[in-house]
Every structure is written in C-alpha cells, then in structure tokens.
Amino acid sequence: MSTTELRIPRDPAFVGLARLVVAQAARLAGVPQDRVEDVKIAVAEALANATGSDRFGDSAAPIELRFGRTSGGFEVVVLGLDHPTSDVNDTEHPGLDLLDPKLSFTLIEGLTDEFSHEPDGDLMRLRFVVGTS
Amino acid sequence: MELTLEHRTEGDTTVLDVAGEVDVYTAPKLREKLVELVSDGHYDIVVDMTKVEFLDSTGLGVLVGGLKRVRSHNGSLELVCNQERILKIFRITGLTKVFPIHDTLEEALS
Numbered sequence: 001m002s003t004t005e006l007r008i009p010r011d012p013a014f015v016g017l018a019r020l021v022v023a024q025a026a027r028l029a030g031v032p033q034d035r036v037e038d039v040k041i042a043v044a045e046a047l048a049n050a051t052g053s054d055r056f057g058d059s060a061a062p063i064e065l066r067f068g069r070t071s072g073g074f075e076v077v078v079l080g081l082d083h084p085t086s087d088v089n090d091t092e093h094p095g096l097d098l099l100d101p102k103l104s105f106t107l108i109e110g111l112t113d114e115f116s117h118e119p120d121g122d123l124m125r126l127r128f129v130v131g132t133s
Numbered sequence: 134m135e136l137t138l139e140h141r142t143e144g145d146t147t148v149l150d151v152a153g154e155v156d157v158y159t160a161p162k163l164r165e166k167l168v169e170l171v172s173d174g175h176y177d178i179v180v181d182m183t184k185v186e187f188l189d190s191t192g193l194g195v196l197v198g199g200l201k202r203v204r205s206h207n208g209s210l211e212l213v214c215n216q217e218r219i220l221k222i223f224r225i226t227g228l229t230k231v232f233p234i235h236d237t238l239e240e241a242l243s
Contacts, residue, residue, distance in 0.1 A: 048157045
C-alpha cells in the first residue's frame with residue numbers, strides 16, 4: 001500500500017480539509033466518483049466524534065489519517081478517535097442536536113465495503129475500505 | 134466549506150434555502166437559523182436542500198432537532214432534495230420515514 005498520512009488538529013474546522021485531501025487521494029487511487037462521495041462522508045463521520053469531543057486546545061493530540069490504495073481497494077485508517085458514547089445530551093456543545101453517535105458507524109458501514117473499529121489504548125482506531133472498481 | 138442560509142415566505146410556509154456544506158463545523162449555523170425561525174413564529178418550514186453539496190450525520194441531527202421544535206408547535210418541516218448522494222444518507226439512516234422529502238420546491242409547497 002502506498003500510504004499517505006495526514007495529521008489534523010482536533011478541531012471541527014479541519015474536518016472539511018481532511019475530506020478534501022482523502023477524496024482526492026481516493027480519485028487518484030481509481031475510486032469511481034460516486035464512491036468518492038461515500039469516502040467523504042465516511043471520513044466526516046469518523047472525525048465528527050473526535051472533533052466534537054472536549055479535547056480542544058494545543059495540548060490535545062491530533063487525529064491521524066492514513067490512506068491509500070491496497071489490494072482490496074482504497075483503505076482509510078483513522079487513529080486517535082474517542083469512543084462514541086450514547087449520551088446525546090451534549091451540554092458542552094449546546095449548538096448541536098446530536099443523534100446517537102453510533103449512527104456515524106451505521107453510515108460508514110452502509111457506505112463502504114469493509115468497516116471495522118477497535119480499541120487503541122484509551123482511544124479507538126477505525127478502518128474502512130471502498131472498492132476501486 | 135461555506136454554508137449559506139436564506140429564508141423567505143411563500144404563503145403560509147417559510148422556505149429555508151440551504152447551500153454549501155453541512156458538517157460538524159457548519160451545522161451549528163444551520164441549527165441557529167432553525168431555532169431563530171421557530172422563535173420568530175415560523176412553524177411550517179420547507180428546507181430546500183437542492184444546493185447542499187455535503188451532508189453528514191451532524192446535519193441530520195440538526196434537521197431532526199428542527200423537526201422536533203416545529204412539531205412542538207404543531208408545525209411541519211419538510212425537505213426538498215433530489216440529489217442521490219444526499220438522499221442515500223437519509224435512506225441508510227432510516228430518516229426517509231421521518232421527513233417528507235420532495236423532488237422540487239413546487240411539490241413541497243403544493
């Protein structure tokens with residue numbers, strides 16, 4: 001796998017940047033355009049939990065994305081994610097009406113060809129693959 | 134990554150035109166707009182999403198929140214959306230059963 005790595009601050013403002021970069025990498029890897037849209041949503045869903053957390057500020061660890069073409073398709077691994085909670089009453093971010101955070105997983109699973117997530121220390125890593133044909 | 138919001142009145146209905154990307158960064162702006170509209174007494178709202186370029190679950194959450202708010206005033210919130218990449222998200226999450234979704238604004242207003 002020819003891997004590209006991207007580290008972004010744990011800040012919602014950078015989710016769009018990550019989407020654009022990963023989407024372009026998916027296009028270069030030969031992912032069809034309609035599936036590139038799926039990749040963008042999957043990236044956004046993976047990052048939404050992390051950037052909606054209370055770990056703001058310079059001391060917060062960045063989120064890392066690793067992506068590239070593999071034999072199975074276009075693979076994206078996201079590290080440094082918080083575990084989604086079932087608490088949708090986000091009093092720290094009253095600007096959002098939150099659905100169940102696990103809905104993000106439902107979307108990623110519905111849009112990609114392979115999806116998995118696993119603990120990574122105190123955090124979580126997430127992986128998904130989208131076919132290139 | 135910009136989100137623009139404009140609203141206007143069509144008869145008894147308020148049309149909210151949404152253009153751009155709705156994600157974790159821009160969704161609060163949409164939420165504020167919906168809260169403002171309901172606070173100002175607009176309880177029958179059509180959200181025109183034909184110019185939405187991106188929508189994820191944070192956007193869905195805002196729309197659900199808006200629906201709850203208007204329903205608490207016996208109002209309605211309906212959507213206009215004809216883009217398959219956006220409709221797919223509603224289908225996967227089952228929200229096509231929650232929101233009336235129309236192909237055109239004319240259909241939504243009729």
